[in-house]
Amino acid sequence: MYTLENGMLELVARGTGKKTSKLASHIEPITLSDVMVIRGRNHDYVGTSSAENCFRKLKEDYEKIVVAGEVIAGFNQIIKKNEVDENIFFLVLNFLHFLNDAELGSNELIILKIVFEIKFLKLLGYLPSFSRCSRCDERDISKLKYFNNQEGGVVCSKCVLAANEENVIIDEDLINNIKFLTKCNFDEILKIDISPKIIAKINNIVGSFKKYQFE
């Protein structure tokens, strides 16, 4: 359970296996709940709890569940126990609200996931550099030709190590689109016009960078 006051908590919930359990519905995955935690000697327990938002529309949409599942799986892998960060709590909450409420096509769902991942990396202090060469600080966008996980961002054609298989070829258009997405709010996603091909490439870059940093 990810909490506002105490970060990630591991709690034991009693009696949730029963079909009539009221508690189970208040603490099912992807639910905003008000939960009282009971401290125990060996474990902490879920006390009284009441669901404030079950994100029902999200849970009725298979494509939305897939995106939420991917985002939450990655989140659980990175967030350590007892690290408190209310900005991260509200980022996840805003993401779930937007995913629940907005009408989103397949391309928009991928854009939403990318925007979430970028904001998440930024809060964790891991956002890669897209504006200047990670090695020599070159800022001329026309010279930034590669993205390299090891270097932690874009690299210019002078600095690139040719034999490095991590190099992803990029161009000005792609950099400008990524830079735009780093500043974008969730509700602006509905107005974005980026081709599915470029979105797929950005998704790969962000996904493999995250994998490189955290796996």
Ligand SMILES: [Zn+2]
């Ligand atoms: Zn360089």
